[in-house]
Amino acid sequence: xxxxxxxxxxxxxxxxxxxxxxxxEVRQAIEQSAALRQDVEALALIREEMQANTPTNEAAELGLxxxxxxxxxxxxxxxxxxTARAPLRISPIVGGAVAAMVALAxxxxxxxxxEKPEYIQASGDEMAATLTVRFQPDVQQHAVAAALLELxxxxxxxxxxxxxxxxxxxxxxxxxxxxxxxxxQSSVFEFVEIPQ
Amino acid sequence: MISKISKRDKKAFxxxxxxxxxxxxxxxxLKLNDSHQASDLLHDVFIEVWKGAGRFEGRSSVKTWVFGxxxxxxxxxxxxxxxxxxMADVPEMADESPTAEETLVSSERATHVRACIEELKPxxxxxxxxxxxxxxxxxxISDVIGSPEGTxxxxxxxxxxxxLRCVSARLNSxxx
Numbered sequence: 001x002x003x004x005x006x007x008x009x010x011x012x013x014x015x016x017x018x019x020x021x022x023x024x025e026v027r028q029a030i031e032q033s034a035a036l037r038q039d040v041e042a043l044a045l046i047r048e049e050m051q052a053n054t055p056t057n058e059a060a061e062l063g064l065x066x067x068x069x070x071x072x073x074x075x076x077x078x079x080x081x082x083t084a085r086a087p088l089r090i091s092p093i094v095g096g097a098v099a100a101m102v103a104l105a106x107x108x109x110x111x112x113x114x115e116k117p118e119y120i121q122a123s124g125d126e127m128a129a130t131l132t133v134r135f136q137p138d139v140q141q142h143a144v145a146a147a148l149l150e151l152x153x154x155x156x157x158x159x160x161x162x163x164x165x166x167x168x169x170x171x172x173x174x175x176x177x178x179x180x181x182x183x184x185q186s187s188v189f190e191f192v193e194i195p196q
Numbered sequence: 197m198i199s200k201i202s203k204r205d206k207k208a209f210x211x212x213x214x215x216x217x218x219x220x221x222x223x224x225x226l227k228l229n230d231s232h233q234a235s236d237l238l239h240d241v242f243i244e245v246w247k248g249a250g251r252f253e254g255r256s257s258v259k260t261w262v263f264g265x266x267x268x269x270x271x272x273x274x275x276x277x278x279x280x281x282x283m284a285d286v287p288e289m290a291d292e293s294p295t296a297e298e299t300l301v302s303s304e305r306a307t308h309v310r311a312c313i314e315e316l317k318p319x320x321x322x323x324x325x326x327x328x329x330x331x332x333x334x335x336x337i338s339d340v341i342g343s344p345e346g347t348x349x350x351x352x353x354x355x356x357x358x359x360l361r362c363v364s365a366r367l368n369s370x371x372x
Contacts, residue, residue, distance in 0.1 A: 004353065005349070007353055007356070007357075008349040008350065008352060008353035008356075009334075009349070010356065011324065011327045011328065011352050011356055012327065012333060012334055012352075014328075015327055015328065015331040015332075015333075016331070017331060017332065017333035017334075017336075018333075039356070039360065042360055042363075043356065043360075045305065046309050046328065046359065046360075046363070047328040049305055049306045049309045049310075050309060050313070050325070050328045050329055051328065051329060052306070053306055053310065054218075054219075054222040054329060055221065055222050055225040055226065056218065056221070056222070057217060057218070057221040057225075057231075057234075057235065057238070058231070059231075059235060060217050060218070060221070063213075063217065063235055063238060063239060064210065064213050064214075064217070066239060067213060067239060067242050067243070068206065068209075068210065070239070070243060071206065071209070071243070071246055074246075134232075135232075137230060137231050137232060138231070159232060159235070159236065162232075163232030163233070163236070
């Protein structure tokens with residue numbers, strides 16, 4: 001095997017996926033070359049660093065909930081007016097933890113964009129009492145949950161393909177004031193808008 | 197498990213998600229560097245698994261099949277955003293690979309490795325990430341990206357050289 005071919009196989013020697021014959025050839029070459037041994041050591045460290053820093057999905061469970069909701073919807077006929085999307089109304093007094101669980105369970109849905117709703121609510125005016133938001137890309141799930149609880153908001157749709165969510169306030173009065181309060185939490189919310 | 201999923205077994209699908217979500221998300225996120233976009237694309241990958249499980253023929257492993265779906269979706273995103281580059285031939289150069297000693301001694305090694313991987317061309321980067329993050333063989337990488345094994349070896353060869361050279365250069369220049 002040519003030296004270049006041996007070099008090309010070094011990463012696979014390091015990750016242990018060569019077949020027996022290839023492994024033996026590469027090992028023999030390594031034993032005869034200090035440069036190859038150094039490459040192997042360096043590659044092993046790079047692999048170790050890469051595996052130690054594999055990104056994790058903070059919202060893995062929410063992703064599963066969204067997925068299961070999608071396949072459930074797929075198996076059901078689509079109604080003209082999607083009443084299943086009507087927001088839950090939960091009193092904050094009932095319990096913050098319950099509200100958070102329900103809110104987070106609604107991290108689901110098919111795409112929507114703030115400027116172009118893709119479906120019509122049964123009541124026809126639900127958009128009027130919602131906020132469209134996008135969370136900061138690096139915000140933690142617990143920070144989102146805390147903010148929603150504090151502000152009395154539940155997620156009723158999203159994320160869209162562009163990462164937008166629609167939030168419904170438990171108290172629908174003073175939506176403008178609420179939007180300002182939400183905007184002030186800039187560590188959590190990247191974008192806040194009242195749909196027209 | 198795929199056979200069960202093809203028969204609309206939701207429990208099997210949930211188990212499959214739990215087994216594959218982490219490596220797939222890591223693979224996608226590293227390409228897109230956007231958690232929202234990565235989550236959306238991950239969702240699309242699993243939906244395709246749900247819809248396409250019946251078409252899985254077993255010619256490759258399930259893992260490479262699913263990574264192949266993810267890879268093609270990432271390429272679609274790249275195309276839409278104009279990120280796809282045609283892989284230019286890497287000119288042959290004298291071997292300036294660093295010694296292991298040069299590469300090893302750094303407390304900021306992870307930062308350097310990360311930065312250097314991000315500098316690789318997409319083709320090189322995918323090959324080396326699949327080899328090192330997922331411990332795929334070159335045959336499996338060939339299945340995932342749909343390129344011949346020889347092409348995979350060439351890309352990994354160049355990626356390895358560029359990576360070692362980049363890490364060495366960063367260490368020597370004191371870049372943090």
